[in-house]
Amino acid sequence: MLMKVLTKNTDYAIRALLVLGTHEGEYVSARQISQQQGIPYQFLRRILQELNKNGLTTSREGAHGGVRLEKNPDAIRVRDVIEIFQGKVELSECMFRKQICANRASCVLRHEIMRIEEIVSREFGQITLGKLLTDLTKLNATATMDHTDEFEIINSGSHEKTDCDHR
Amino acid sequence: MLMKVLTKNTDYAIRALLVLGTHEGEYVSARQISQQQGIPYQFLRRILQELNKNGLTTSREGAHGGVRLEKNPDAIRVRDVIEIFQGKVELSECMFRKQICANRASCVLRHEIMRIEEIVSREFGQITLGKLLTDLTKLNATATMDHTDEFEIINSGSHEKTDCDHR
DNA sequence: TTATCTGACACTAAATTAGTATCATTTATT
DNA sequence: AATAAATGATACTAATTTAGTGTCAGATAA
Numbered sequence: 154m155l156m157k158v159l160t161k162n163t164d165y166a167i168r169a170l171l172v173l174g175t176h177e178g179e180y181v182s183a184r185q186i187s188q189q190q191g192i193p194y195q196f197l198r199r200i201l202q203e204l205n206k207n208g209l210t211t212s213r214e215g216a217h218g219g220v221r222l223e224k225n226p227d228a229i230r231v232r233d234v235i236e237i238f239q240g241k242v243e244l245s246e247c248m249f250r251k252q253i254c255a256n257r258a259s260c261v262l263r264h265e266i267m268r269i270e271e272i273v274s275r276e277f278g279q280i281t282l283g284k285l286l287t288d289l290t291k292l293n294a295t296a297t298m299d300h301t302d303e304f305e306i307i308n309s310g311s312h313e314k315t316d317c318d319h320r
Numbered sequence: 321m322l323m324k325v326l327t328k329n330t331d332y333a334i335r336a337l338l339v340l341g342t343h344e345g346e347y348v349s350a351r352q353i354s355q356q357q358g359i360p361y362q363f364l365r366r367i368l369q370e371l372n373k374n375g376l377t378t379s380r381e382g383a384h385g386g387v388r389l390e391k392n393p394d395a396i397r398v399r400d401v402i403e404i405f406q407g408k409v410e411l412s413e414c415m416f417r418k419q420i421c422a423n424r425a426s427c428v429l430r431h432e433i434m435r436i437e438e439i440v441s442r443e444f445g446q447i448t449l450g451k452l453l454t455d456l457t458k459l460n461a462t463a464t465m466d467h468t469d470e471f472e473i474i475n476s477g478s479h480e481k482t483d484c485d486h487r
Numbered sequence: 488t489t490a491t492c493t494g495a496c497a498c499t500a501a502a503t504t505a506g507t508a509t510c511a512t513t514t515a516t517t
Numbered sequence: 518a519a520t521a522a523a524t525g526a527t528a529c530t531a532a533t534t535t536a537g538t539g540t541c542a543g544a545t546a547a
Contacts, residue, residue, distance in 0.1 A: 157324050157503095158433055161536060164426070171425040182492065190425060195538055202494065215545025216491045231432070257463075258338040258357060259331070261455040265398070266325055269443045276436045288428040296424075324534095328505060349523065363506055369525065382514025383522040 162238035165192045166200050167231060167285070173210065173222040174286045180212075180219035200238075207237050227283035235277060329405035332359045333367050334398060334452070340377060340389040341453045347379075347386035367405075374404050394450035402444060 159167075168190045173181055183201055187194040201220050204210045211223045326334075335357045340348055350368055354361040368387050371377045378390045 157535095158437065160534090164429070167429055168423075168425040171428075180492095184492085190423065193537060196536070198493080199496095199537095205493090212493060213545085214491095214493045214543075216489095217546055218492045218544080220493085231429075256335075256357065257456055257459050258335040261338075261452050261459060262331070262334055262398075264455070265447050265452070269440060270325065272443065273436060273440060276439065280432050285428050285432070288431070289424055292424050292428060324504095327503090347523095351523080360506060362508070365524080366506095366527095372524090379524060380514080381512075381522095381524045383520095384515055385513080385523045387524085 159235065160239055161196070162200060163235050165190070165197060166204060166234050166238060167282075168192065169197065169201060169220075170204070170209065170222070170229065170234070170282050171285060171289060173220060174226050174282055175289070177222055177226075180217070180221045182219035185219070203237055204234075207233075209233070225283070226286055227281050229282040230278050231280040231282075231285075232274060232277040326402065327406055328363075329367060330402050332357070332364060333371060333401050333405060334449075335359065336364065336368060336387075337371070337376065337389070337396065337401070337449050338452060338456060340387060341393050341449055342456070344389055344393075347384070347388045349386035352386070370404055371401075374400075376400070392450070393453055394448050396449040397445050398447040398449075398452075399441060399444040 169186050169192070172186050172189060183194065183198045186192065186201075187197045190197075201210065201212070205212050205220065209222070209224055209229055210220045212218065212220045336353050336359070339353050339356060350361065350365045353359065353368075354364045368377065368379070372379050372387065376389070376391055376396055377387045379385065379387045
């Protein structure tokens with residue numbers, strides 16, 4: 154892969170949000186999401202807590218508790234999730250500090266990188282959870298028509314290899 | 321930073337190529353490049369060997385030896401260098417295997433990621449060493465006119481923090 | 488009162504990236 | 518011929534980041 158675009162944190166978070174998005178208004182437990190998506194349970198728990206802290210979701214403790222989508226799916230951008238888990242999009246330090254790079258060779262390269270990073274940031278900023286949910290619905294619809302295979306993910310083990318990873 | 325775009329390998333490699341590009345036809349030693357750019361010597365040596373193996377440069381052993389740019393700067397793309405050190409740009413495994421993702425949630429997300437990756441790949445494919453060399457020349461010209469500061473990088477230590485890194 | 492949840496947080500493991508060291512060989516110079 | 522300055526090859530360590538696990542306290546529904 155060209156470069157590490159999304160870490161597992163972000164990947165799992167978005168998949169969890171997709172599950173929550175298909176159950177809007179309902180509380181879904183970490184256990185359920187973990188099993189449905191094949192995400193390691195403890196890892197997922199931390200991720201959900203983070204989403205809570207950032208106001209994307211709310212939770213209810215105790216039996217029949219779980220996590221619920223708090224914001225409108227159209228108001229949740231993939232970039233927001235990336236920023237939670239992989240840090241704020243920031244321009245190169247050099248520009249931020251308004252200094253001229255000590256090293257010119259680095260500088261010309263960085264200038265290009267910054268330009269591309271801005272493109273990437275903008276692109277991820279345009280993908281909303283709402284859009285992904287629509288895509289998911291469409292995908293499920295066609296798959297069902299085609300009788301290709303079933304919807305739910307089968308494996309609940311934390312190390313299943315049926316799923317592609319993003320590296 | 322949003323995501324790790326370039327590793328040190330790639331960063332150092334491009335900076336080394338920029339040095340070689342400003343000395344076209346001449347052999348420049350790893351020692352010289354290391355000192356001028358503040359790149360750890362041994363690390364740089366391995367990088368230069370890799371550039372050799374990939375035909376971007378050639379080397380001459382012995383005293384007064386070094387590394388020389390072999391290809392035309394306009395024929396060297398930043399993407400080429402990235403691919404040498406960070407691997408081939410590849411589409412997501414799912415697409416490559418022409419399989420439908422077992423996990424639909426991953427699938428819709430991956431589809432977007434692939435789209436963005438292709439943009440990034442295209443962008444890095446359009447940046448040539450020749451372009452960077454032109455930028456560098458311009459930068460040096462204006463800096464000289466402005467009397468802002470000197471051209472050469474001063475620090476030769478391997479851990480200097482004056483230079484911005486790309487993370 | 489019990490099973491099922493989340494909150495908080497400490498911890499370990501795995502993978503990747505960055506950097507170092509060594510020895511053999513080549514080559515220009517003296 | 519001897520020496521110094523260079524690369525080739527390759528093994529190794531260190532640092533950092535990413536991924537994953539474990540535990541205990543408290544909340545809540547049945």
